[in-house]
Amino acid sequence: MEDLKLKLSALPTEPGCYLMKDRHGIVIYVGKAKNLRNRVKSYFSGAHDEKTMRLVAEITDFDFIVTSSEVESLLLELNLIKKHYPRYNILLKDDKSYPFIKITKEEHPRLIVTRTVKPKTGTYFGPYPNAYSAHETKKLLDRIYPLRKCNTMPDKLCLYYHIGQCLGPCVYGVTQAQYKEMIDGITRFLNGDTKQIVGELKEKMQKASEDLEFEKAKEYRDLIGHIDATMDKQKMMSKDMTARDCFGFSMSKGWMAISVLLVRNGNLIEKKAEMFPIQDDVQEEFYRYIAQFYDLKSNLLPKEVHITGGLDREIIDDYLPVDVVQPKRGQKKEMVELANKNAEIALKNKFEIIEKDEARTIGAIESLGGILNIETPIRIEAFDNSNIQGVDPVSVMVSFIDGKPSKKDYRKYKIRTVEGPDDYASMAEAVRRRYTRVLKEHLPLPDLIIVDGGIGHMNTVKSVLMDELSLDIPVAGLAKNEKHKTAELLYGDAAEIVPMKKNSQEFYLLQRIQDEVHRFAISFHRNTRSKTSVTSVLDGIEGVGPRRKQKLLSHFGSIRRMKEKDVGSFTEIGIPAPIAERILEKLRS
Known part of the structure; x- marks a missing residue:
């Protein structure tokens, strides 16, 4: 804290950006200021709301960048947020852009929905922040204006021609005058002018009714209803057409x-x-x-x-x-x-949803830290093993940040050094590989490690951390009851049961962590086992290499279906008869 006070006193009074860092040196918040000294000092003095207090409690260092103007600091701040993705900044901009409805500039134009704008390739309408609305509007226009639908021109009439949604330019000639008439109609519709379209549809509906073509008349009536419903959603009008x-x-x-x-x-x-x-x-x-x-x-x-x-x-x-x-x-x-x-x-x-979510995440990790008498475990990493009698042993690690799963940080480990069903050795290998890499690549360390097991698993993990890697990280164990559900939290040298209410948010958080790490371990083991079992069945058959294995599985779909076929089924896909006989002999034995 003394170092922080010294840095605060030396801050400049110019505009700029500041980067708040936690004890791991990770940027957790980026902000801008007209006066850097006054703004940054304000975090460490006076009263704050709960969220700002939580941010300040994690700050152990900061950096700053001076800019020549406030507008320049705004631009810099945006770039820094995109670079560091700080936890306490909320990036409000979607990765995706808004969709547009486009009339393509082609010999035979198409009507499409796209997120990529290339102005010289067509006419764009939008943007439509609601992608569903864009696609529904296009579907309605497809029924009224039969423009080409195919990406590449086919050599025969397709289904769209037969249902009246395409004029069939692949077979029949379509004039530019016909296209212009349709494009003008689409343009009017997308600009909000539907009177002419509705009038034309009403005339067609009346004529179809007089000709006793009631199904066609009903279709026109439904189209008019769809147009009315679309325009009812856009009743808020302005006096001009300014975007x-x-x-x-x-x-x-x-x-x-x-x-x-x-x-x-x-x-x-x-x-x-x-x-x-x-x-x-x-x-x-x-x-x-x-x-x-x-x-x-x-x-x-x-x-x-x-x-x-x-x-x-x-x-x-x-x-x-x-x-x-x-x-x-x-x-x-x-x-x-x-x-x-x-x-x-x-x-x-x-508000009610936000408050409940905070109670089950942020509130839960703060309570858990208090119960264990450790710093709030912002980053929790949990380990679990999975194998069947020592076959295909695997280990996994899941990561929870701020009480929520961070799936990009999940890790899988195929156990390499353990033979047979040795749970402790498997977990030791996974923990060793995980934190050796963390240290080597300077990745953030967890505030709490949770193992699915009791004192034996806990001591195994502590031994790897302390004796081999010189890391002092709190380790807790989760014990299950006879129904294989989370029952107790174990902590300390003697793996004592930590008193905890079973209906508390921190206990629910532990349940979610244990369920997630178990699910992830089982899923990984099943995938590993299925791959090795398939390989072992086809392994060792003369004439069957990796490419041929892939070809067989792609064609037949499974070993069971392959086993039910005859030699002719194999020769049809280019497998020589002698090799097919060897495959069937191996599978049926």
């Missing part, structure tokens, strides 16, 4: 919700809300969200961004290459107020 995004926010109990209303072609096409804990000034969190919301390389940014009053419009305006507006009256102001209301509703509806 704009309207941002609103709400705060409560240390949390912030930001709602975005996306208006395209005069229609409200989507409402989206995100919620996250506040780690910084409210306005800073809002600016950061907007900056992360957009991909500046895209040529599909809105023309305007509307925000509520009381915010510094110029900060956003300097960053975004679009007009930033704070509407004062009329429908535009109502849209921003609606965005604020959506954010407020999002907070209200999700």
Whole structure:
């Protein structure tokens, strides 16, 4: 703490970014500031909410980078967050981009849904933040406008032609005038003008009814109903066709919700809300969200961004290459107020779920740390073995961070040095291999290791950690009852039972960890056993190498089905008759 105070006193007063680190040297939070000294000092003085206190309790060091302006610090902060993925930062931007409906620029155009925008290859409509809506709209247009559906032109008519959703350009000539008429209709529809389409469908429905073609008349009626249903979802209209995004926010109990209303072609096409804990000034969190919301390389940014009053419009305006507006009256102001209301509703509806989730994760690990008298075990790693009478022995490790499984950190170990059913030696090998690599690659160490077993397993793991690797990490064991369910937590040199309520969140967390590591071990062992059993059956047959094994299994599907076939079934796929006879003889013996 003295080192921290010294670094705090030497901080500059310029704008910039700061990186908070935990005891493992891992960046856990990235922020920006107008005045680095004042902002970073504020974490270590005064009162904070529970979430900020939890962050501060983990900080053991920090770094900083000075920038020439606040806008530059915002850009730097985004890059640092993407680089380090800190636990206490919430990345609000999806890896996926929004989908668009595209009319391709081809001799025989197609209507497709795509997330990749290449402006010179066609006309785009959207974006559609709801991918389901984009695909449903395309399906409706496919039924009205029979454009080509095939990626590559076939040499014969396909099903789409026979159900009336394609004009069959692969066989019949389709003029550019016909395509233009369909493309104009699709364009009008996607721009919100459906009156002409509905009118044409009503005429066709009336004519089909007069011709006693009631099934066709019903189809036209259903299409009109689908169009009405689609347009009913877009009743929020604006007076102009300007593409704009309207941002609103709400705060409560240390949390912030930001709602975005996306208006395209005069229609409200989507409402989206995100919620996250506040780690910084409210306005800073809002600016950061907007900056992360957009991909500046895209040529599909809105023309305007509307925000509520009381915010510094110029900060956003300097960053975004679009007009930033704070509407004062009329429908535009109502849209921003609606965005604020959506954010407020999002907070209200999700608070109960958030509180329950925190109790079963963060609250559980804090309670567990208190019970064991250790630091809060943010990272827990658990080990389990699996084998059948020593055959194909495996070990696995699962990782829980902040009380939740971190599957990217799971590890599998095929036991190499143990012969026979020796559970202790198998676990020792897995632990040795795991933490030798952790030390070699400077990976984060766990705060608690849990083994599926009793004092023997615990002592085995401690021996590897202390005697071989010189690591002092708390080790606990989980004992099961006669029903093979989590029963007791064991801890200490004598593996004493730790008193714990069976209905507590920390006990439920231990159950989840033990169930998960057991599931992972069993699954890995089954996969390993199935591979080795298949290999052993076909192994040693003269003329059957790896490629031929793969060919046999791909064709027949299983050893059982292979065994039921005759020599002719093998020769049909290019297996010589003598080799087929040897295979069948081996399998049937």
